[in-house]
Amino acid sequence: MRRVFIHKAEVDIKSSVKRLVLELGGLDKFIRPGDTVLLKPNYNTADAPPASTALDFLQASVQLCFEAQASRVIVGESSTLSLADHALFTKKILCRTCVYDLEKSYPAPEIYVFDDHEWVTKTIPGARYLKKVAVPSLLDQVDKIILLPCCKTHLIAQYTGALKLVVGFMKPGERIRMHMSQKVAEYVAEMNAVYRPDLVIMDARRCFINGGPSEGELREPGLILASEGRVAIDIEGVKIIQSFAGNSLAGIKPEELGQIRHAIEMGIE
Numbered sequence: 001m002r003r004v005f006i007h008k009a010e011v012d013i014k015s016s017v018k019r020l021v022l023e024l025g026g027l028d029k030f031i032r033p034g035d036t037v038l039l040k041p042n043y044n045t046a047d048a049p050p051a052s053t054a055l056d057f058l059q060a061s062v063q064l065c066f067e068a069q070a071s072r073v074i075v076g077e078s079s080t081l082s083l084a085d086h087a088l089f090t091k092k093i094l095c096r097t098c099v100y101d102l103e104k105s106y107p108a109p110e111i112y113v114f115d116d117h118e119w120v121t122k123t124i125p126g127a128r129y130l131k132k133v134a135v136p137s138l139l140d141q142v143d144k145i146i147l148l149p150c151c152k153t154h155l156i157a158q159y160t161g162a163l164k165l166v167v168g169f170m171k172p173g174e175r176i177r178m179h180m181s182q183k184v185a186e187y188v189a190e191m192n193a194v195y196r197p198d199l200v201i202m203d204a205r206r207c208f209i210n211g212g213p214s215e216g217e218l219r220e221p222g223l224i225l226a227s228e229g230r231v232a233i234d235i236e237g238v239k240i241i242q243s244f245a246g247n248s249l250a251g252i253k254p255e256e257l258g259q260i261r262h263a264i265e266m267g268i269e
Contacts, residue, residue, distance in 0.1 A: 002229025002269055004236045009205050009224045014060035017201060020226045021064070030198050033069035035143040039109070040197075042150050042165055043077045045214045046096035050150040050206045055098055057203045061148055062102060062109045073107075075099065076138060078114040078168055080179075086172040087115035112138065119171050122194050126266050129183045130190040134171035145197040147230070151237045152208035153216055153248050157184050160213050161237040162200045162230035163259050163268075166192050185258025192230060192268050200233050201226045204240050209247035219244045229269040234260055 005023035010016045021027050031037060039061055041053035049057075058075065065073045077099075079090040090113045094100055102109050118137040124130055139145070147162050154160040156179055167175055167188060178187045202225040208216030221240050227233040238254035241247050254260060 002227050002232040004225055004227040004229070004232045006223055006225050006236065009222055013056050013224075014063060016224060017057070017060050018064055020224055021199070021201065024199070024226055024228065027064055027068035030146070031065060031068040031070050031144055034071045035069075036072040036074065036141070037065045037070045037144045037146060038074045038076050038138065038142040039065070039146050039148055040076055040165060040168060041099075041148045042168070043090070043093050043097055043099065044079050044168070046093045047214045050152045050203070050208060050218075051212075051214045051216075052093075052097055053148055053150060054203055054205070055101075058099070058148065059102060059105070061146065061201065062105075065146070066107045070144075073109040074112045074138070074142065075102070075109050076112040076114055076136065078136075078172060080172060080175050087113050090115060114138070114169070115172065124190050124193050126193060127190040129186045130178075133191060133194060134174060135169045135194055139169065139195055144199075145195065147197045147200045149200065149202050149233075149237075150207075151202055151204040151221075151240060153210055153212040153241060155212060157188060157259060159234070159238055159241070159249060159257055159259070161202060161234040163192055163234050163263055164188050166194075166230075169194070186262050188259040189262035189266060189268065192263060193266055196269070197230065199226070199228060200230055202233055202237060204237065207237075207241055209241050209244045209249075211248075217246070231260055231263050231269055
């Protein structure tokens with residue numbers, strides 16, 4: 001199991017994230033000069049954090065990637081809840097959450113809506129339920145992938161963190177069908193066999209302990225986490241939620257949560 005580092009977040013979130021990632025060797029360990037880096041936040045809706053990624057957390061991550069000498073930083077997203085024009089819906093979400101404002105900074109990230117670009121079909125090794133999946137061709141074109149999950153409960157999947165965030169790489173039509181399946185947890189885990197991210201940085205300054213993903217019972221742990229492992233960081237995310245009375249994950253061993261258990265069975269880190 002990969003190591004997870006947990007820090008109390010300070011007011012200056014950029015400095016906090018920088019100190020946190022230093023525990024893993026610093027961003028220089030993950031990003032080489034000239035790299036193209038894809039950041040995957042959580043903007044399924046425009047609801048306030050932790051329903052969506054906090055803008056200051058995303059901005060800090062962008063700036064730190066550029067300081068590590070990335071040549072391009074891409075913020076990639078595809079929101080789910082539209083049955084028609086997925087690209088337009090995602091753009092509306094990114095506008096309402098002020099993500100496009102980051103393009104006014106220097107150096108500026110590229111805001112990349114997956115639905116405006118090519119999808120490629122991947123065969124999933126070792127999958128029992130999700131044999132193939134369409135993902136952005138961008139995943140094969142970037143040098144590094146960094147996940148920026150929130151920490152919250154989920155009415156359908158029980159919990160959403162790093163493993164569930166990867167579902168945002170799934171083509172919207174397939175994603176909607178997945179959420180209607182009886183095997184959501186297994187689909188989430190198997191989707192993670194498509195690729196391996198280089199780094200996960202979780203914003204757990206706020207979390208939902210019930211409900212979710214767009215609305216829920218809010219608590220404020222005030223924490224940020226970093227790891228090279230999705231499973232390891234999600235186990236710690238579940239423990240954070242379970243530390244609050246009245247949470248919907250009470251009595252569940254984190255390793256036995258459906259998506260985490262199946263990911264472990266598949267050898268996903």
